[in-house]
Amino acid sequence: MKILSFSDLHVDYNSAELKRDLTGEIADCIKRIAPDRVIVAGDMAGGAERCIRYIEEIQERSGVPLSYVPGNHSIWAASKDGDSWQQYERLRAHPSSLIDKPLALTDEWVLVGDMGWYDYSFGLTQKTRAEIVKDKSMIWKDSVMARWGMEDEELTDRMLDKLRKQFEQLRGKRIVFANHFIPYVDYAPLSQRPEHPMGKVWNMIRPFMGSTKLGEQLDQYENIEYVIFGHKHWRHGVEERNGKQIVCNPLGYVKEWVTDDFATEIRSAATLIEL
Template sequence: MKIGHLSDLHLDINQEHVEEDIVKVLCNTIKEKDWDILLISGDISNHMDDTLSILHEIEKQTGRPVHFVPGNHDLARTISMGSDDVLASYLADKSVPIGKPAIYGDIAIVGALGWYDYSYGPHTHTADLLARLKGSLWYDGGHINFKDGDIDISERFLRQLADDLAKVKDKQVWVMTHFVPYESNIRYIDTTWNICNAYMGSESVGELLDIHENVRYVSFGHTHTRAGVKESDQKTIVLNPLGYFDEWKTDSFEKELENVFVIVEWKK
């Protein structure tokens, strides 16, 4: 089975910088690729309606299954909905395998929201301070309004992931998330960025994945660092996000999409 993977498309932001109709290019490129299942690990757009519309259009045009987990940008509040209601809309969508793993014979696709618990942030900063700093340093501070705090959200979805993994203990599993589950994929650059690492993911997710030998593949994004596909004896990591226009190697969406579109031949 061939699994396609994309993440961090940021279509609305990137459309402002290119003349191409990037949704059209996206759909055409996806249709031309040879894959059986497509996974998108978050951050399609800043608007729930746009993200879901694009997902459904890809499914319609390809006739093949597409699975998605929301990233922080997809979860932005709307004029009429808070982030909790936005998340509920995603969880109710058939394309989102959180709480309902997608089964394909002896293969399972498990989605994890992941979120972040400040475990990658500076240990010199308290959780309260990191929560306050998020308001001025990070997109989520002005656009995400979950009723619960980040650590509570992270713990809740860690329990959900544990429950979902228990449902598929007899399967070979691909876990898709948006947030970073392994510290080895965290960049420590300068004081400000090192604070922002608090909002990148949770080491507890990686620890949970590592105790499940049937988790063969893990894909994510969020960090905008392209590591490609890295294989090990236990699992394969897929991290190849598109990211923002000013992070690209070219000025063409079509060329960048070709650079980041990963297709993995499932090795059972």
């Protein structure tokens, strides 16, 4: 069983930047690698409708089934589109969704996933909660576009509760887990030059990168053998940690790439997992 993992394809933004539709080239990359299934760990595009359109196009053009969990961009909602729960529900109802629906890959292996969220735990050693909330309103677009009607910590806890129930039911299985956000604080950006303008921004967005509670929860289950996430646009490839294979290998935005060649970048962001 071969699983091909991606995250943060940002197809809308990157297609606009490169002035062409990238779904065909993404499908070509998938066809060349020929996996049994593709998993995309969030941020396919902005808003549920666009995510679904790209999911279906990539699936159709590659001929390979695609599983999806939303990222923060996926649930962005302008006020005319209702709130973020409506975006989340639309993605949840789509056949590609892993939300509340673990997918048996083989008799042995199961794919489990959800969006996840962030709870400021990555920033609370540097700043107070009030400072983090103020930073969020100044620089983080989720403050306007991600509208849940609850605090970020409560949303994170809801995500963790749903996942814990699934992990408990799947104790006899080997698990590939995917969510959008960072589970381990050492993957969160922390600038060594906090006075530098870019360093300042990195440290300001750190609280919105993930949750230490997620990592603690994952570490309670030895049968979770693969942990896939993105959100941070920095490619680590695959690394081993506490007996788990950690996959953080997002595509990210054109301006963040090393080359200006899409085929090279999408290939470098494609991670093959052989079970």
